[in-house]
Amino acid sequence: MGASLRDIARLAGVSVKTVSNVVNGYAHVSPATRAKVEEALSRLDYRPNLSARNLRQGRTGVIALALPELDSPYFAELSRFVIDAAAELRWLVVIEQTDGRLDRERRILDGVRDHRVDGVILSPIAIGADELAARTDDTALVLLGERIHDGPADHVAIDNVRAARDVTEHLIGLGRTRVAALGAEDNAASGTAPLRLAGYREAMAAHGLPETVAKVERYRRDQGAAAMAALLARPEPPDAVFCFNDLLALGAMRTVLSAGLRVPEDVALAGLDDIEDGRFSTPTLTTVAPDKAQLARIAVDLLKRRIDGGPGALPREVGAGYRLMVRESTTGRGGGGAAR
Numbered sequence: 001m002g003a004s005l006r007d008i009a010r011l012a013g014v015s016v017k018t019v020s021n022v023v024n025g026y027a028h029v030s031p032a033t034r035a036k037v038e039e040a041l042s043r044l045d046y047r048p049n050l051s052a053r054n055l056r057q058g059r060t061g062v063i064a065l066a067l068p069e070l071d072s073p074y075f076a077e078l079s080r081f082v083i084d085a086a087a088e089l090r091w092l093v094v095i096e097q098t099d100g101r102l103d104r105e106r107r108i109l110d111g112v113r114d115h116r117v118d119g120v121i122l123s124p125i126a127i128g129a130d131e132l133a134a135r136t137d138d139t140a141l142v143l144l145g146e147r148i149h150d151g152p153a154d155h156v157a158i159d160n161v162r163a164a165r166d167v168t169e170h171l172i173g174l175g176r177t178r179v180a181a182l183g184a185e186d187n188a189a190s191g192t193a194p195l196r197l198a199g200y201r202e203a204m205a206a207h208g209l210p211e212t213v214a215k216v217e218r219y220r221r222d223q224g225a226a227a228m229a230a231l232l233a234r235p236e237p238p239d240a241v242f243c244f245n246d247l248l249a250l251g252a253m254r255t256v257l258s259a260g261l262r263v264p265e266d267v268a269l270a271g272l273d274d275i276e277d278g279r280f281s282t283p284t285l286t287t288v289a290p291d292k293a294q295l296a297r298i299a300v301d302l303l304k305r306r307i308d309g310g311p312g313a314l315p316r317e318v319g320a321g322y323r324l325m326v327r328e329s330t331t332g333r334g335g336g337g338a339a340r
Contacts, residue, residue, distance in 0.1 A: 003044035012040040063303060066096040066108045066122045072219075073275035074245070075123070078144075081296035082121060089304060091118075100125030109135045119303040125191065140306035142299050146192045154302040156295055156318045160192060163288045163322050164199025167270050168242050170286070170324060172207050174331070176240035176268055179204065180212040182227050182252060183219065183244025192219075196244045196272065212238055216248065224251025232259055239267060240330075246271035246278045246287055253281065253329065268330040283328030291321040 005023070009016045014033060021029050022037040023046075029037075040046075065082050067075045083093050094117060098104040105127040108120060119140035124132075129151040135141075143155040171179050181200040185193040197213065204211050214231050216223040224243055228251065231238055243249035249271030256267045263269055263283055270286040271278060278285030298318050305313070 003046045007044055008037065008040045008046055011044065012036045060116050060118055061090060062092045062094055062117045063300075064094045064096055064108070064117045064120045066098055066105070066120060068098055068100040068123060068125050070095065070097045073247070073277060074273045077275065078292050078296060081293045082300060084293075085297045085300040089300070091300075098125070102126035106131070109137060109141075111137050111139065118307050121299050121303060140303055142302045142306070144295065144299055146195050150315075150317060152315055154306065154316045154318070156298045156302065156320060158290045158295070158320050158322045160195035161199040161202070163272060163290075163324075164196040164242065164244075165203045166199075166324050167272065167286075167288050168200045168203035170326065171240040171242060171268055171270060171330065172203060172209065174240065174264075174268060176238075177209060178212065178236060178238045179209065179240045179242065180214060180231055180238035181244070182214040182216070182224060182231070182241050183248050184213045184215045185217070186215060193244060200242055219245045219247055221247050221251035221254070224248030225255045226251075228252035228255040229259075232256070232261075237267075240264075241267060241269050243269065243271045246273045246275045246285060249285055249287070249329075250277060250281060253283075253285070264328070264330050264332055270330055274325055278327075281329075283333070286327045286330040287325050289323045289325045291323075295320045 005016050005019045008019045012019065014037060018029060018033060019037055019040075022034055023041070063086060065079060067079065069075055070079070079093075079095060086093050096104075096108060098108065105122070105124055108122055109127065109132065117139065119142070121142050121144060123144040133152040135152075141153045143151065143153050144157065146157050146160050168179060168181075179200075181197060183193060184197050201211060212231070212234075214227040216227050224247060227248070228241065231241065232255065241249075241252055243252055249269050253263055253269050256263050256269070261267055268286075270288075272288040274287045274289030278287055298320055302316065302318065
């Protein structure tokens, strides 16, 4: 059996109530008394019964993180940061994969299977703002990503239009005049692709350059490779390509190199997401690096506010930062570094 609050109080020479105040982080305890209690907690290796505490508060201490693809390096890295941020609050995280399917996202919004959770962080792909507004489940909810802006729930994302414009401007600034965009999607009225395409188009229009847009079905390496092959087969192939994520860029890079061309001398390539693979590819990949740790922390903080304060407050839109990481795929060896 572990030490009880009564054991701690006896060793520290204080009341059980005082020990409880220290354990629960209440401020109205003198520094000297707090020090005595903390020493007793350490000596007796006290472990709080979080399950009992959560039940008294009507909570489980568990949240759900629902993502489209768990095998995507971006979402895998983001998951780690969410778990780290949640751990600071002594929360456990249940991870659900939606595959971007409407039925699975609806199931998340209606309640995460048989789990009782205090809140949900969801990266939606298929669900829309209208369906979200019609939701009847009152579990605290925060949205990640680009699918729904100004909707009926708290939302955190980077500025994808600006990020895409920045990386396209970088390619143009290298003197490239045939800059293509790789990653547009059919029937994508909202979400990642339209926003990144808008940023690309803004930069191209500002310099009076013609657009070349390659479409894909999914943001995967094989899709990037195939779309790059189609671009190289054009009468005037691009001398630079902005790929809408790093997996597309890595697939595109393979196609360029397999064709006997050089990166970046013949074709400069850039992506978006800053996954670890791109830092170790040959050449290393220029990309936009969303602040994943900040995205995760903001999402968890917003969720905590909802859990603590209830559903009354108006939904919040919160932006996270990003950096343009200039590496070998656009500047060659020796030209890399963080641009902003």
